[in-house]
Amino acid sequence: MKDLVIMYHYVMEPDQWKGSVPISPNEFKKQVEWAKKYYEIIKPEDMNKPTTKPKCIISFDDATKDQYKNAFRILKELEVPGYFTLMSGPLVERQVPIFHLVHTTLSYFNDKEIWEEVSLKVDKDEIKNKSEIYSYEENEYRRFVKYLFNFYWSEDESRAFLEEKVISIYGSLDTFIDEFYISEKEIIEMDKAGMSIGIHCVKHIPYDGNAQDFYNKEIKPCKNHFEKLLNKEIKLYTPSFGGGEKATRMQEELLHILRENGFISGFTTQKGLTTLGKNFWHNRIDCNQLNYE
Numbered sequence: 444m445k446d447l448v449i450m451y452h453y454v455m456e457p458d459q460w461k462g463s464v465p466i467s468p469n470e471f472k473k474q475v476e477w478a479k480k481y482y483e484i485i486k487p488e489d490m491n492k493p494t495t496k497p498k499c500i501i502s503f504d505d506a507t508k509d510q511y512k513n514a515f516r517i518l519k520e521l522e523v524p525g526y527f528t529l530m531s532g533p534l535v536e537r538q539v540p541i542f543h544l545v546h547t548t549l550s551y552f553n554d555k556e557i558w559e560e561v562s563l564k565v566d567k568d569e570i571k572n573k574s575e576i577y578s579y580e581e582n583e584y585r586r587f588v589k590y591l592f593n594f595y596w597s598e599d600e601s602r603a604f605l606e607e608k609v610i611s612i613y614g615s616l617d618t619f620i621d622e623f624y625i626s627e628k629e630i631i632e633m634d635k636a637g638m639s640i641g642i643h644c645v646k647h648i649p650y651d652g653n654a655q656d657f658y659n660k661e662i663k664p665c666k667n668h669f670e671k672l673l674n675k676e677i678k679l680y681t682p683s684f685g686g687g688e689k690a691t692r693m694q695e696e697l698l699h700i701l702r703e704n705g706f707i708s709g710f711t712t713q714k715g716l717t718t719l720g721k722n723f724w725h726n727r728i729d730c731n732q733l734n735y736e
């Protein structure tokens with residue numbers, strides 16, 4: 444039997460977070476209990492140690508506060524480790540990636556109202572046609588506004604609009620960052636409690652095709668920051684957006700640079716089981732696509 448790496452993002456009640464698809468804490472607990480029964484839940488650092496059952500890693504991207512409040516609490520309760528990957532941009536540079544501003548805005552504001560607010564300033568027909576890429580979204584207004592923020596507007600235009608929305612809810616971006624992301628104090632607590640810590644990114648941008656440059660701007664500053672904070676070497680990497688459209692190229696081109704810099708393993712967004720300890724990159728299965736009972 445092959446090994447399993449489960450991919451988690453938000454672990455919170457779906458009715459309290461409408462900006463994307465979270466897993467409820469209760470469902471999360473059921474999944475980990477299921478995994479505990481059929482697999483040996485391990486830290487990625489222990490992937491070469493022999494086990495009687497196939498291995499499972501419980502992995503988290505983006506280090507949002509719900510992971511500390513809900514997932515970390517449940518993992519402690521069930522006495523199993525998790526693997527959490529960190530972003531340095533929000534904590535160090537105090538800048539929030541666009542996709543988190545989008546999730547937050549869509550969680551607090553009605554899709555139709557947002558669309559009505561912006562629709563005087565944009566080419567409505569163009570957005571309506573091109574927003575088909577989000578056909579998996581049932582609500583048409585959600586398709587329109589997601590296309591608008593992620594593709595139609597420049598990053599600066601989207602950022603200006605979205606930050607204003609988020610500030611109207613949280614009072615300031617600083618307050619938002621403190622409430623939305625796991626703090627450095629909490630990261631230290633999780634590390635001490637036996638959780639595994641990995642690198643996610645600085646600004647959460649997809650791979651741009653220049654490996655060394657990408658390493659220098661998106662990986663190295665994050666690694667340096669959290670190694671200093673935790674006073675230990677961090678050897679695990681999970682690329683943001685799995686690398687993005689150039690994911691396959693990224694896996695090839697970045698490999699030797701990651702190895703030269705002490706990384707031992709990386710986790711992708713490609714769906715599937717894996718054999719831990721064999722290759723550098725490992726497939727994962729999203730928690731919402733996991734077949735379990």
Ligand SMILES: [Zn+2]
Pocket residue numbers: 504505643647683684
């Ligand atoms: Zn991410």
